[in-house]
Amino acid sequence: MIYRRRIQFYETDAQGIVHHSNYFRIFEESRGEFLRSVGIPYSKLREEGYEVVLLEAHCIFKQPIFYDQEVKVEVRLESLDKYFFWFSYNVFVEDSLKAVGKTKHCFVKNGKLVSIPQKLKSLLACQLDKET
Amino acid sequence: MIYRRRIQFYETDAQGIVHHSNYFRIFEESRGEFLRSVGIPYSKLREEGYEVVLLEAHCIFKQPIFYDQEVKVEVRLESLDKYFFWFSYNVFVEDSLKAVGKTKHCFVKNGKLVSIPQKLKSLLACQLDKET
Amino acid sequence: MIYRRRIQFYETDAQGIVHHSNYFRIFEESRGEFLRSVGIPYSKLREEGYEVVLLEAHCIFKQPIFYDQEVKVEVRLESLDKYFFWFSYNVFVEDSLKAVGKTKHCFVKNGKLVSIPQKLKSLLACQLDKET
Amino acid sequence: MIYRRRIQFYETDAQGIVHHSNYFRIFEESRGEFLRSVGIPYSKLREEGYEVVLLEAHCIFKQPIFYDQEVKVEVRLESLDKYFFWFSYNVFVEDSLKAVGKTKHCFVKNGKLVSIPQKLKSLLACQLDKET
Secondary structure, eight states, X not given: OEEXXXXXXXXXXXXXXXXXXXXXXXXXXXXXXXXXXXXXXXXXXXXXXXEEEEEEEEEEXXXXXXXXXEEEEXXXXXXXXXXXXXXXXEEEETTEEEEEEEEEEEEEETTEEEOXXXXXXXXXXXXHHHHO | OEEEEEOOGGGBOTTSSBOTHHHHHHHHHHHHHHHHHHTOOHHHHHHTTEEEEEEEEEEEEOSXXXXXXXXXXXXXEEEEOSSEEXXXXXXXXXXXXXXXXXXXXXXXXXXXXXXXXXXXXXXXXXXXXXXX | OEEEEEOOGGGBOTTSSBOTHHHHHHHHHHHHHHHHHHTOOHHHHHHTTEEEEEEEEEEEEOSOOOTTOEEEXXXXXXXXXXXXXXXXXXXXXXXXXXXXXXXXXXXXXXXXXXXXXXHHHHHHHHHHHXXX | OEEEEEOOGGGBOTTSSBOHHHHHHHHHHHHHHHHHXXXXXXXXXXXXXXXXXXXXXXXXXXXXXXXXXXXXXXXXXXXXXXXXXXXXXXXXXXXXXXXXXXXXXXXXXXXXXXXXXXXXXXXXXXXXXXXX
């Protein structure tokens, strides 16, 4: 899936570029749109008592991003097993790759790790197929 | 009460100064230390089922604040009635006044406005006296 | 002008609602889109050596806003004189007014207060007329 | 080096825990104190025209951290060559390890990658020895 939005002034720092911590926020936004596009918005999962918990976050910053630039995030579901799933992110400004990231997640219900809900797993597995 | 801490890089923006939204975060920090100093840390109020809700926030920015500067916040309880209370904030770097703010709050329990808990009201009223 | 976008998870706090500091960031976003819609994106003003400096920020929070809700911001230029201008913001979720804010600004060039650039003043004054 | 500070309310999210993006901000704070403790505050490096640029950031989140908890960050310089250096971070609450992170950096002057300034390299190398 492709997620696009413009960089805000409050996301920059005194180096004049997007602060690195904000890339992880942009990843979260793109993940949210990915889930919505698959028909399972995170807000709905939360109503059903699930939390998606972030277990790992990684990012390689290749080139700075500046205020008012439009970023394009290619977000993909990379893998999925009984409990865990990974997303990957390629962040572009126009055709230039600015950053590459990945995050690992699981589902939690009532404070405990649970296997990925079956309905969701089918929908997600379908995305995995689509992308290969 | 006086609250001090150093400005972090992630609090700056591309103008090279502290982003205005972060002043309200520094106010929150100083408020937290104020409540702790009075013997009622906010985390403890939350365990008892109370939330402090913010109703208004105001700030006048007089001069910019820069990375690594140490800010000194004079935080005062300005007023207090059955339901509502106001804090005021003077933000200094060394002896230079950089910003002046105020915030209005109330207490909420089980999602409803409640009068300020009596124990807390006494402790707070005591601060009002001290400051006049 | 109307600015819309969805609330992100990272904008919420442990009260389960949008943290108050983030309203000022949403105001900034809406201001950016306002300037762009008038034909003077802030990034272009910065290339010409201007900074828009924020002098005051005020917000009254009427009701909480939650994750994944779509906010609609009515942003208006309220006043404009030789040096200073005010924006106002009404923040809605569907038809419910959640917050009311205003901010005061000026232009700075080479670190000094300057009168509002004439070209910009004409474009902005035009907006003032439109809204009355 | 050990860096300690308390978690603020604005750092939490609607899961009631510290938002993952903020760990990278806490890492930045601890890095800042590390450099200061070695006698080379980052603000001073910037006055000399250097920027420390972040190239990679990684974090494994082991257990959530909550509002008002005091985090203790063990920050270490892990490696250092002509151009690049890595920091590692162990984040504790009391004796419980909550997260493990690492970041890769380089120096930039006038927009170009430069070798690590010699004076700084000596001071940092000294830290490497101390820690092994």
